Amino acid sequence: TQRTLAIVKPDGVANLGHILNAITLHGLKVTQARMVRLTRAEAETFYAEHAARTFFPKLVEYMTSGPVVALELLGRDAVARWRQMMGPTDSEAARRDVPDSIRAQYGTDKTLNAVHGSDGAEAAAREIPFFFPAERDA
Numbered sequence: 001t002q003r004t005l006a007i008v009k010p011d012g013v014a015n016l017g018h019i020l021n022a023i024t025l026h027g028l029k030v031t032q033a034r035m036v037r038l039t040r041a042e043a044e045t046f047y048a049e050h051a052a053r054t055f056f057p058k059l060v061e062y063m064t065s066g067p068v069v070a071l072e073l074l075g076r077d078a079v080a081r082w083r084q085m086m087g088p089t090d091s092e093a094a095r096r097d098v099p100d101s102i103r104a105q106y107g108t109d110k111t112l113n114a115v116h117g118s119d120g121a122e123a124a125a126r127e128i129p130f131f132f133p134a135e136r137d138a
């Protein structure tokens, strides 16, 4: 059993119900949830690995454009299974290649892509306390 961090990004919040339903249907459990509007500094820290990329300012602008919903997900292979459910980063590519994915259904393009998922166990261990600093097991 493994934990991962999911974020329903500002453009995904309108479809929060559908996204939570998909998570449940795939057998992952939501063990913590929090709605928060990120500050610029928080968004920059969360995505610090991308600080040198040309899309970074646009990414920070996007992630601070409205509230997000952070979710801790629990289940077997939760990191990989949530990444698979999300689909490719680029929502248009997702619609072509994985039409039943979350990004295919609820994303717009390669920036506005509805959801985030930790890309490995190490990232999950860093990202879960970012949103849930006083974690307690559910």
Ligand code: ATP
Pocket: 050, 055, 059, 088, 089, 110, 111, 112, 113, 115, 116, 117, 118, 119
């Ligand atoms: P995330 O980390 O949000 O789960 P990801 O792991 O699929 O997404 P990353 O490469 O980590 O993709 O990029 C982080 C985020 O930056 C993407 O989800 C997207 O919002 C934005 N992004 C990534 N690549 C591009 C790009 N080429 N142009 C514009 N925005 C991008």
Ligand code: MG
Pocket: 117, 119
């Ligand atoms: Mg990533």
